[in-house]
Amino acid sequence: MRKRTVISLVFLLISGVLLLFLNLFLGSVAIDSKEVLYALLGRTTNLDSSSLIILYEYRFPQAIVAILAGAGLAVAGLLMQTLFRNPLADPSILGISSGASLGVALLLFVAGSFSGQAVVSLGWISTLGVSAAAFTGALVVLFFLLLMSARIKQVVTLLIIGIMIAYLTGSLTGLLRFYSQKEDIQAFVIWGMGTFSGVGSAQLPFFSAAILVGLFAALFLSKPLNMMLLGNRYAENLGLNTKLHTNLILLLAGYLTAIITAYAGPIAFIGLAVPHIARNLFKTSDHRLLIPASILSGAVLALFCNLIARLPGLEGNLPINSITSLIGAPFVIWVMLRQHKQSAFES
Amino acid sequence: MLFYSAKVKTIYKINTFLKKQFSFYLFFALLGFFTACTNQPEQKQFVISPQENLIQFAKGVRVMPLGDGFLLQIDLPWKSSAEAEKQFLLWPDSLDVPLKFQTLPLIKTPVKKLVTLSSTQWSPLLKLGLENHIVGISEADYVLDSLMQQLLAANKVVEVAKNGQFDFEKLINTKAELVLFSPYPTGTPVSLTRTGITLLAWPDYIENSPLGRAEWFRILGFLTQKNTTTDKWFADVVQNYQSLKQLVADSEHQKPTIIAEKAFNGQWYIPGGKSYLAQIFEDAGADYLWRDESSTASVPLDIETIIAKGSAADYWRISQASSADYGYSQLLKENALYSSFEAFNNRKVILCNTFKTGYFEKSQYEPDVLLADFIHIFHPNLLPNHQPVYHHLLTE
Numbered sequence: 001m002r003k004r005t006v007i008s009l010v011f012l013l014i015s016g017v018l019l020l021f022l023n024l025f026l027g028s029v030a031i032d033s034k035e036v037l038y039a040l041l042g043r044t045t046n047l048d049s050s051s052l053i054i055l056y057e058y059r060f061p062q063a064i065v066a067i068l069a070g071a072g073l074a075v076a077g078l079l080m081q082t083l084f085r086n087p088l089a090d091p092s093i094l095g096i097s098s099g100a101s102l103g104v105a106l107l108l109f110v111a112g113s114f115s116g117q118a119v120v121s122l123g124w125i126s127t128l129g130v131s132a133a134a135f136t137g138a139l140v141v142l143f144f145l146l147l148m149s150a151r152i153k154q155v156v157t158l159l160i161i162g163i164m165i166a167y168l169t170g171s172l173t174g175l176l177r178f179y180s181q182k183e184d185i186q187a188f189v190i191w192g193m194g195t196f197s198g199v200g201s202a203q204l205p206f207f208s209a210a211i212l213v214g215l216f217a218a219l220f221l222s223k224p225l226n227m228m229l230l231g232n233r234y235a236e237n238l239g240l241n242t243k244l245h246t247n248l249i250l251l252l253a254g255y256l257t258a259i260i261t262a263y264a265g266p267i268a269f270i271g272l273a274v275p276h277i278a279r280n281l282f283k284t285s286d287h288r289l290l291i292p293a294s295i296l297s298g299a300v301l302a303l304f305c306n307l308i309a310r311l312p313g314l315e316g317n318l319p320i321n322s323i324t325s326l327i328g329a330p331f332v333i334w335v336m337l338r339q340h341k342q343s344a345f346e347s
Numbered sequence: 348m349l350f351y352s353a354k355v356k357t358i359y360k361i362n363t364f365l366k367k368q369f370s371f372y373l374f375f376a377l378l379g380f381f382t383a384c385t386n387q388p389e390q391k392q393f394v395i396s397p398q399e400n401l402i403q404f405a406k407g408v409r410v411m412p413l414g415d416g417f418l419l420q421i422d423l424p425w426k427s428s429a430e431a432e433k434q435f436l437l438w439p440d441s442l443d444v445p446l447k448f449q450t451l452p453l454i455k456t457p458v459k460k461l462v463t464l465s466s467t468q469w470s471p472l473l474k475l476g477l478e479n480h481i482v483g484i485s486e487a488d489y490v491l492d493s494l495m496q497q498l499l500a501a502n503k504v505v506e507v508a509k510n511g512q513f514d515f516e517k518l519i520n521t522k523a524e525l526v527l528f529s530p531y532p533t534g535t536p537v538s539l540t541r542t543g544i545t546l547l548a549w550p551d552y553i554e555n556s557p558l559g560r561a562e563w564f565r566i567l568g569f570l571t572q573k574n575t576t577t578d579k580w581f582a583d584v585v586q587n588y589q590s591l592k593q594l595v596a597d598s599e600h601q602k603p604t605i606i607a608e609k610a611f612n613g614q615w616y617i618p619g620g621k622s623y624l625a626q627i628f629e630d631a632g633a634d635y636l637w638r639d640e641s642s643t644a645s646v647p648l649d650i651e652t653i654i655a656k657g658s659a660a661d662y663w664r665i666s667q668a669s670s671a672d673y674g675y676s677q678l679l680k681e682n683a684l685y686s687s688f689e690a691f692n693n694r695k696v697i698l699c700n701t702f703k704t705g706y707f708e709k710s711q712y713e714p715d716v717l718l719a720d721f722i723h724i725f726h727p728n729l730l731p732n733h734q735p736v737y738h739h740l741l742t743e
Contacts, residue, residue, distance in 0.1 A: 058516060058541070179647065197515065
């Protein structure tokens, strides 16, 4: 293994562990760090029941969700960038997350949830939770994309169709918003800010398993992804079934995005930025390394953002969606400037 | 023959289409899965008959005496919600709960530590002198009441939600016994149930009759064992409101026409014809131009529609939060089209300055005062000595 790879891996692992503990130690309510450590190690603590609820029901699940969501979005972004051979692609580019937004908008606005003033009485849809609505919305778009992909030869055409779907769902959401009650609009805006705190200890095993399956599956796509980076013709000459793999990549990226958006809201930027960070940190375009690197970098960035958003002294919890861009964007610019002569794909 | 083969071809095409589109099946299977996963409404344990119900005007809440305690039932307007009708047993802390009632969710009274997420919940508690029962509120920046500001500054009350987002750590740390919250039709968010604190939905804003909305403070009385005080207080409010309404009904007068609210970002949210405000206009002897509209909430309309129907209205009621003086020149700056309203040109705009009057904190419990304000403006001869509290005729 190259020296650079080892150093980068160790750096990411150490900062990841450090950030994980800081996420557990710090919050808007002060809890003694030593006691937190004892509680995590299963030793007897002097913590009262409300501190234990804060720790087990909020801080711990939130940190795990940040790790998995960060990793999942990073991998989804990497898959999109490689599939479309476009450094600006991210999980939201095919309209999957705007499909999720439309699902939530339908739930909040059409079912007239908050104000109780339904525009249309849809019956069953109002019994769905926000997560289920987002997941359904994302899946509808994903299946539509897979249908399209079966008919289309050119991957660029698929990209354009995906962007059109994003506009379409976005404008439908906008129209729904226009005819809605103020309370429902506020609820929608808050959902759009994203949060890692939507998963409790009860749903955590399901969420973790779902994301881990996706991440694990991505590792198996490393070699096909390496081939596809060279272009579809080339990959076909190497004996790769590009049609099948295009669909697999779409399915996997869409699956990760749908689950994460359902539970955490539409979290921007991580999916776009982390693959660039990983490429530059490890100076590689080999997906066998790039996928684990993206997983680690995504987890570290998300943990860092989650920490900043909840720092004690700050008023309440800042919207995670703004924090990811606020912290990530200057970092990516800096990384890009450092090696502006090289393209992100040649390094 | 030709026809036959075309038909077979079509069937074949449909079949292959369906076979290929397994994703559709998967999608509908998932839909079914999510629909099946949602909770069924809880089985009601007791039925509160109208005769036993102690609540007179509010439609979303019922209270019935039950042994040494009370049975409280909160009805949510969206019937599909899992918590559409939720019952609680209010039982004195000093007594044991009889076995037959132990299946009911329990709230021990008097509740001593309350998180009140809306000012319509903490404001009457302050009036009852129960400020030491409040441990948490939301949106502290918007608090106008000086006592509540002091409690916040002294850290006796904590801000547990800001800009619509909870700070769950602070909420749990209040060690509250009960959280009063505005309900969600999609079911209570899991993140809120995880706090382990008993949650009581408080859909008071759904009530569209002024007395019904006011009556919710009686529930605070049952929760804090101050129900004798709140019952007397409410009886006075009802008495005042109904005698004012009767005063208008008995007098001979012209019904002035009125419109309400103003444009915001191109949308004019006009109060529905069955809304709270429409009811007060009616009781105050005015002719609200949208009274035949069927909604109980606000309806977004285009400014042209409003001008077409309401430009000749006698009065125009607006609400505005403003720390500085607010008048006709500020209104005109917001939108030049406002000069097409006769009420604007005749200086008949009624302003509710929500920042200076504490409208959102207090007016809900003083519908009689709200009504008197409007009667004083519409029919000055009926209440010549009334000092307006929430609504003033804008002169400048």
